[in-house]
Amino acid sequence: MIYPMRCNRCGAEMDYNCPIKDHGALVKPGISCFCGGKYKQVITGGRTILVRSPFPKGDPRWEHATPDPVYVKDKEHLKDLCEEHGNISRYLEDDM
Numbered sequence: 293m294i295y296p297m298r299c300n301r302c303g304a305e306m307d308y309n310c311p312i313k314d315h316g317a318l319v320k321p322g323i324s325c326f327c328g329g330k331y332k333q334v335i336t337g338g339r340t341i342l343v344r345s346p347f348p349k350g351d352p353r354w355e356h357a358t359p360d361p362v363y364v365k366d367k368e369h370l371k372d373l374c375e376e377h378g379n380i381s382r383y384l385e386d387d388m
Contacts, residue, residue, distance in 0.1 A: 295319050301329025 293315070295308045304325060310318050322330035364370045367383070374381050
């Protein structure tokens with residue numbers, strides 16, 4: 293399990309990876325920091341990962357613009373395809 297940790301002296305932060313069974317022995321008492329302080333666990337809102345598709349089935353917003361894959365040859369071709377289908381690409385942002 294990954295635990296977010298923060299030093300109580302210098303404020304440095306890190307993510308500490310240790311098995312759940314070792315939490316009481318390693319994470320709970322704190323981990324020594326190079327400044328002489330102790331890394332303590334930071335209680336956050338959680339890092340729950342939901343296994344759910346970001347593209348709901350049947351939602352018209354996520355329908356493909358073309359039924360078959362489109363292979364982009366170069367940046368100019370990408371620009372033409374984006375204009376044709378009404379899309380934008382982060383790879384073209386530098387050129388705009």
